[in-house]
Amino acid sequence: MVQNSSTFKAFRIEEIDGIYQGSVQEMDFGTLNNNEVLVKVHYSSLNYKDALSASGNKGVTRNYPHTPGIDAVGIIEKSNSDLYAVGEKVIVTSYDLGMNTDGGFAEYIQVPAEWAVKLPENITMKEAMIYGTAGLTAGMSVLRLTELIKPEDGKIAVSGATGGVGALSVSILSKLGYSVVAITGKETEWDYLMNLGAEEVLLRSEVENFAKKPLLKPLFADAIDTVGGVILENIIKSTNAIGVVTCCGNVASPKLDLTVFPFILRGVTLIGIDSQNYPMKYRKIVWNKLSQEWNPKQLNHTCNEIKLKDVGQKIELMLQGKLKGRTVVTLVE
Incomplete structure (x- = not known):
C-alpha cells in the first residue's frame, strides 16, 4: 500500500x-x-x-x-x-x-x-471529472434521445444550459450534428453557449411566459430538461408530434401542472433519467461513448x-x- x-x-x-x-x-x-x-x-x-x-x-x-x-x-x-x-x-x-x-x-x-x-483509456482522470455525474446524466439523456431521434428531425431544446448537465448536453449534441436551442436564465452567457455549440439561445423568462394553454405551437423536435417545473411543462407542450423529452432535475420545481394532451394528441414521450442507480451495463456504454465519439472539443x-x-x-x-x-x-x- x-x-x-x-x-x-x-x-x-x-x-x-x-x-x-x-x-x-x-x-x-x-x-x-x-x-x-x-x-x-x-x-x-x-x-x-x-x-x-x-x-x-x-x-x-x-x-x-x-x-x-x-x-x-x-x-x-x-x-x-x-x-x-x-x-x-x-x-x-x-x-x-x-x-x-x-x-x-x-x-x-x-x-x-x-x-x-x-x-476508459481515451480520457484523462481530469476529463472524467469534467464529466462526472453531470456527464453521465447528460450521456444517459443523449443515449435515450439518439435511440429515437435523428439530427434531421429538428431542433433539440436543452434547459439549464449553463449548468453541468446542460452544458455537456449542448456540447455532445452539437458534436453529433444536432441543432441545439439552449435555454438559460443568464443573459450574459450567450457567447459561452454559442461556443459550446448552441445554434440558438432562449431566455428562461421567455419559456416561462409561454401561453398558459394545454398545447402550444410545436417548437422543438425533442428536449433535455434539467430543471423541472414550468420550464419542463412548457417544453413538453411545445414538442413536436412523436417527440421525446428527458428530465433529470427539479431545481425549479418537482411539480408538473399538465394535461395529458401532449401525450395522447401528439404522442410525446417523457423519459425520466436516474443517474444514481443507473445499471452498470449502461454506465460502461455511456462512459465509453463519452471517451470516444461523444467527447466534445x-x-x-x-x-x-x-x-x-x-x-x-x-x-x-x-x-x-x-x-x-x-x-x-x-x-x-
Whole structure:
C-alpha cells in the first residue's frame, strides 16, 4: 500500500447549533471490508447534490459530520475485491457516494468495488471529472434521445444550459450534428453557449411566459430538461408530434401542472433519467461513448479547477445560481 500517513484530508460538513459549516480536516483511515476498495482520489467535481448535502438537506444526507462529493476518480491503493487490483484507475459516481457514504471531497474514498468503473483509456482522470455525474446524466439523456431521434428531425431544446448537465448536453449534441436551442436564465452567457455549440439561445423568462394553454405551437423536435417545473411543462407542450423529452432535475420545481394532451394528441414521450442507480451495463456504454465519439472539443471550456480549500466558497456560489459549467476539485498536487 502506497499511503504513507495515518490520516488524510477531507472537506467535512458539521452541524453546529443548527448551522452547517464546512472545513478541511484530517481524517483517520477505516478498516477495509470485504469487496471494498480504497481509492486515492486525484479529482472530484462539484454537483448541486453536493451543495444540498453541504447545506444540511436531510433528503440527501441524514447524518453529520459528513464528507460530500458524489464524484471521484483515482487509483486503487488497496483492494479486498476480485473486481479490481491495486494500481487500476477507476471512476466512482453516484450510488450512495457523497450522500450517506463519505464522498469525493477527500484524498481517499473507501467504497464497494461494484460502484467503480474502469477509467476508459481515451480520457484523462481530469476529463472524467469534467464529466462526472453531470456527464453521465447528460450521456444517459443523449443515449435515450439518439435511440429515437435523428439530427434531421429538428431542433433539440436543452434547459439549464449553463449548468453541468446542460452544458455537456449542448456540447455532445452539437458534436453529433444536432441543432441545439439552449435555454438559460443568464443573459450574459450567450457567447459561452454559442461556443459550446448552441445554434440558438432562449431566455428562461421567455419559456416561462409561454401561453398558459394545454398545447402550444410545436417548437422543438425533442428536449433535455434539467430543471423541472414550468420550464419542463412548457417544453413538453411545445414538442413536436412523436417527440421525446428527458428530465433529470427539479431545481425549479418537482411539480408538473399538465394535461395529458401532449401525450395522447401528439404522442410525446417523457423519459425520466436516474443517474444514481443507473445499471452498470449502461454506465460502461455511456462512459465509453463519452471517451470516444461523444467527447466534445469544447470539453475543457466547461471546466473551472479548484483546490479542496476552495470548495466551501464554490458551494455558496452554486446555491446562489452563480456557477456555470463544471467545477473540478484537484486532490493531488
